[in-house]
Amino acid sequence: MPAQPLDLSQLRVRSLAERRNLARVEEILVDPEAAPAPCPDGLAARIRGCAERLRAARQRGAGVLLIYGAHLLRNGAARIVDRLLAGGWLTHLATNGAGSIHDWEFAWLGASTEHVASNVADGTFGVWDETATYIHLALMAGALDGLGYGRALGRFIHTDGASLPSPESLAEAIRRQPADPLTAARADLLRAMLTHRWPTGRISVEHRWKHASILAAGYRHGVPVTVHPGIGYDIIANHPVFNGAVLGRAADADFRLFAGSVEGLDGGVVLSVGSAIMGPQVFEKSLSCVNNLRRQRGRAIVHDHTIYVVDLHDGGGWDWSAGEPPKTHPAYYLRFCKSYSRMGGAMHYLQCDNLLFIHRLYHELTRG
Numbered sequence: 001m002p003a004q005p006l007d008l009s010q011l012r013v014r015s016l017a018e019r020r021n022l023a024r025v026e027e028i029l030v031d032p033e034a035a036p037a038p039c040p041d042g043l044a045a046r047i048r049g050c051a052e053r054l055r056a057a058r059q060r061g062a063g064v065l066l067i068y069g070a071h072l073l074r075n076g077a078a079r080i081v082d083r084l085l086a087g088g089w090l091t092h093l094a095t096n097g098a099g100s101i102h103d104w105e106f107a108w109l110g111a112s113t114e115h116v117a118s119n120v121a122d123g124t125f126g127v128w129d130e131t132a133t134y135i136h137l138a139l140m141a142g143a144l145d146g147l148g149y150g151r152a153l154g155r156f157i158h159t160d161g162a163s164l165p166s167p168e169s170l171a172e173a174i175r176r177q178p179a180d181p182l183t184a185a186r187a188d189l190l191r192a193m194l195t196h197r198w199p200t201g202r203i204s205v206e207h208r209w210k211h212a213s214i215l216a217a218g219y220r221h222g223v224p225v226t227v228h229p230g231i232g233y234d235i236i237a238n239h240p241v242f243n244g245a246v247l248g249r250a251a252d253a254d255f256r257l258f259a260g261s262v263e264g265l266d267g268g269v270v271l272s273v274g275s276a277i278m279g280p281q282v283f284e285k286s287l288s289c290v291n292n293l294r295r296q297r298g299r300a301i302v303h304d305h306t307i308y309v310v311d312l313h314d315g316g317g318w319d320w321s322a323g324e325p326p327k328t329h330p331a332y333y334l335r336f337c338k339s340y341s342r343m344g345g346a347m348h349y350l351q352c353d354n355l356l357f358i359h360r361l362y363h364e365l366t367r368g
Contacts, residue, residue: 009240013129021111025212028076032083036359039352046350047357051364053306054089054269062268062305063091063261067283068354069274070098073106073214074113075355080362082217089365091268092261093150093218094254096278097229097247100153100215101236104135107157107213108205126235133196134205136241138162139250140192143185148253149227154219157207166200167193188246196241224261226254228282259286262302270307271361272340274354280339287343305345309336310357320349 039047057064066081073095084090095103105112108130119125135153141162142152156162170190174183192198210216218225229251231237231244262283272279291301316331324341325331332338341347350357 008237008242011127011238011240013127013132013239014124016105016109016128016130019114019128021109022113022115023074024111025106025209026110028074029079029212030076030355030359032080032359032362036363037353037356039356039360043350043352044360046348047352047360048364050269050271050308050348050350051361054271054361055365057268057306058089060267062266063264064089064269065092065094065261065265065271066090067094067270067272067275067279068099068214069096069276069278070102071274072354072358073099073102075353077355077358078103078106078212078214078217080358081214082211082221084358084362084365085217085221085223087366090223091264092258093214093223093225094258094279094282095150095214095225095227096275097227097234097236100149100227100229101131101135101234103213103215104153104157105131107207107210107216108134110209110212126238128235129239132236132239132241135236136192136243136246137164137198137203139246140185140189143246143249144182144189146253147250148257149229149247149250150215150225150254150257151219152250153227154213154215154217154225156205157210157213157216158219160206160210161202161204163202164189164193164198164200184245185249188243188249192241192243224257226258227251228254228258228278255282255286258282259289262286262290265290265302265305267304268306270305270340270345271310272307272336273310273357276311276313276336280336284339284343302344305343307340307343307345307347308350309340309347310350310352310354311336312351312353314351315349320347 054064102112116125138153138156139149141164167190170186174186215225229247287302294301315337316334318325318331320337320341337349
């Protein structure tokens with residue numbers, strides 16, 4: 001028989017109070033003013049060079065984009081990123097779906113990360129009620145105000161909740177203006193409120209550890225934070241509330257916002273820290289869109305930007321300063337190096353722990 005879609009409404013979800021967490025805020029969060037971990041002189045010099053380029057970019061008003069994977073947050077860098085935002089060093093933050101999930105769980109629960117192998121085996125991996133429910137609620141409420149994923153969830157954390165209109169007012173708005181740009185968002189929220197019995201009015205959700213949230217920090221400092229998820233990539237799919245249209249709508253807004261920041265990248269800096277897939281994929285499409293529009297208007301393409309790619313991998317044993325390897329070399333298939341090496345600006349690959357990199361970068365930027 002042909003495969004039939006799985007009925008996610010029948011999933012049995014659990015409270016986060018039942019989960020054994022592998023990381024807690026008080027154990028991982030790093031004091032920005034503490035001394036960074038030691039590293040080889042050569043690597044320290046390259047991070048110093050990155051700081052110099054970043055400082056020059058900000059002095060000329062160019063953008064500095066930090067694209068990061070979930071491990072930067074899980075390694076305790078939230079307060080360091082907050083200081084970088086406060087100092088005006090970063091103009092845009094971007095992460096993947098996992099980055100947003102750990103961010104919310106740390107902010108609300110003070111803990112995150114589960115044992116994947118054992119939980120998948122018994123069908124409990126990712127089926128956590130609060131995580132999926134509150135992230136969906138935040139995105140649906142934010143959509144009514146034109147917010148994408150990052151700003152909607154950052155606002156939800158920063159303000160400790162959201163306010164929902166009545167089902168009656170949503171239904172009336174849909175009937176009155178069926179072609180309105182917000183109609184689909186209103187319909188998704190209406191369905192969720194009726195199905196899951198969400199109340200009208202203010203829903204208070206206290207985030208006692210919001211100091212561990214990068215999304216909340218971005219919202220508080222007024223710096224764009226975008227989230228670029230995949231449908232089915234993240235644990236918020238393991239829940240009856242899952243709605244791919246909600247995620248897609250929020251990610252749509254964030255892709256456009258990210259591309260808007262790429263528009264200001266001339267002479268700027270891209271920091272891709274531990275983002276092996278999302279970062280290079282989203283950046284290359286955004287850059288192409290910007291260059292397409294610029295060429296239509298007779299403008300030069302994005303130029304004089306510098307890209308720093310940071311990961312623990314050895315880079316395939318290839319000297320990326322020499323350009324792209326041939327297809328016969330295994331390094332050719334490292335997406336996080338190859339894609340960025342094709343993006344016009346000078347690309348530097350640093351084999352480095354992501355926390356060590358961001359911590360040392362902060363100290364280089366603020367010393368003296």
